[in-house]
Amino acid sequence: MSQWKNFSKGFFKENAVFVLFLGLCPTLGVTTSAINGLGMGLATTFVLTMSNLVVSLVKSQIPDKVRIPSFIVIIASFVTMVELLMQAYVPALFEQLGLFIPLIVVNCVVLGRAEAFASKNNVISSIIDGLGMGLGFAFALTILGGVREILGSGSIFGFKFIQGDGMLVFVLAPGAFIALGYLIVLVNKINKKTA
Amino acid sequence: MEYIIIIISAIFVNNILLAQFLGVCPFIGVSSKVETSVGMAGAVTFVMVIATIVTYLLQKYVLIAFGIEFMQTITFILVIASLVQLVEIILKKVSPALYQALGIFLPLITTNCAVLGVAILAVQKDYSLLGSVVFAISNAIGFGLALVIFAGLREHLDMVNIPKGMKGVPIAFLVAGLLALAFMGFAGLV
Numbered sequence: 001m002s003q004w005k006n007f008s009k010g011f012f013k014e015n016a017v018f019v020l021f022l023g024l025c026p027t028l029g030v031t032t033s034a035i036n037g038l039g040m041g042l043a044t045t046f047v048l049t050m051s052n053l054v055v056s057l058v059k060s061q062i063p064d065k066v067r068i069p070s071f072i073v074i075i076a077s078f079v080t081m082v083e084l085l086m087q088a089y090v091p092a093l094f095e096q097l098g099l100f101i102p103l104i105v106v107n108c109v110v111l112g113r114a115e116a117f118a119s120k121n122n123v124i125s126s127i128i129d130g131l132g133m134g135l136g137f138a139f140a141l142t143i144l145g146g147v148r149e150i151l152g153s154g155s156i157f158g159f160k161f162i163q164g165d166g167m168l169v170f171v172l173a174p175g176a177f178i179a180l181g182y183l184i185v186l187v188n189k190i191n192k193k194t195a
Numbered sequence: 196m197e198y199i200i201i202i203i204s205a206i207f208v209n210n211i212l213l214a215q216f217l218g219v220c221p222f223i224g225v226s227s228k229v230e231t232s233v234g235m236a237g238a239v240t241f242v243m244v245i246a247t248i249v250t251y252l253l254q255k256y257v258l259i260a261f262g263i264e265f266m267q268t269i270t271f272i273l274v275i276a277s278l279v280q281l282v283e284i285i286l287k288k289v290s291p292a293l294y295q296a297l298g299i300f301l302p303l304i305t306t307n308c309a310v311l312g313v314a315i316l317a318v319q320k321d322y323s324l325l326g327s328v329v330f331a332i333s334n335a336i337g338f339g340l341a342l343v344i345f346a347g348l349r350e351h352l353d354m355v356n357i358p359k360g361m362k363g364v365p366i367a368f369l370v371a372g373l374l375a376l377a378f379m380g381f382a383g384l385v
Contacts, residue, residue: 021223021364025308029216069276072305076269084265102268102315106308108220173214174375181368185360 007128010136012194016109017140017180018187023109026100027141028176034157037145039093040100041138043086045131047078048110052130054078055118071114072105079104109137147179198329201322205333207381211309212341213374218309222342223367225303232346235303236339240332242282242304243313246275247331250314251324271314279305309338345374 152170154162286294317327
């Protein structure tokens with residue numbers, strides 16, 4: 001598999017959210033606006049890339065039986081770093097994302113890539129895989145956040161383009177499920193066409 | 196009174212699945228049959244309550260006592276991962292029947308964000324030990340309730356004629372949206 005294919009598979013063909021249905025909790029929880037989705041996506045991309053890098057470096061040292069706990073510790077260390085960095089440099093976004101930042105630890109995308117890809121491949125491919133899957137995740141979150149923001153509050157990335165409120169339900173919990181449901185149908189359709 | 200408010204708010208108003216989106220992965224993945232979702236709910240309740248007690252004590256007597264609160268994420272996830280292992284071993288010895296029933300669901304719980312989420316929330320909300328236990332139990336009930344209702348709905352969905360592209364996960368999300376809408380009716384209860 002060429003490295004470009006390795007990178008780009010995360011966007012449509014194996015998109016974590018739309019196709020594999022992994023990491024749904026943050027996907028639904030934080031995407032009340034496009035900027036929140038993007039922030040969460042980038043934080044996850046950082047954790048995913050770094051943990052893929054470290055896992056692929058130490059994979060031969062870790063006994064098979066304790067590999068899952070070891071992966072979790074590696075991931076948790078990077079999540080803590082992201083937590084402290086975001087608290088220091090983007091406190092507003094940190095407040096908005098709240099609980100979902102420590103919850104990156106249990107994001108199945110991160111552990112899934114460590115187990116399924118980084119523990120079997122070399123360092124370069126693992127970094128590229130982490131970047132691709134992470135940015136694909138960020139892409140999905142931004143789209144979902146954008147759709148919900150446009151429909152729910154009539155703005156995009158904070159720029160308002162209608163008077164008054166939008167369809168409030170899309171900012172609230174039910175809108176998250178409904179918007180994601182329709183987006184999955186759309187992505188399935190696109191994937192079928194390109195396949 | 197305080198505990199009644201915690202219970203009602205955790206089960207209905209701020210339902211952990213439908214309002215806070217914690218534990219959505221098993222919600223979509225496991226909930227295609229009522230039977231399996233009851234098993235999952237049981238296993239989650241078990242681990243959630245024990246994990247909340249242990250993490251509460253650790254937070255209070257280790258992390259805060261030594262001023263290392265920033266280690267919270269790492270400590271909590273390690274506690275949960277080892278607890279799941281421990282529960283699995285103990286159940287196997289003590290109650291093989293229960294182990295058989297919960298068996299396959301136990302390892303899945305480590306990556307269920309509801310467990311870690313509730314542990315962190317209980318600490319953030321500054322409950323007492325008893326309050327945390329009540330909070331964990333009611334969240335687990337809320338999780339189980341949503342999971343079982345949803346599984347019941349999905350069993351019926353199999354027999355319904357829907358557009359081809361919507362089959363499977365997309366329709367599940369739409370139904371979950373409607374269920375969340377229904378649970379929003381509880382808002383304002385507390």
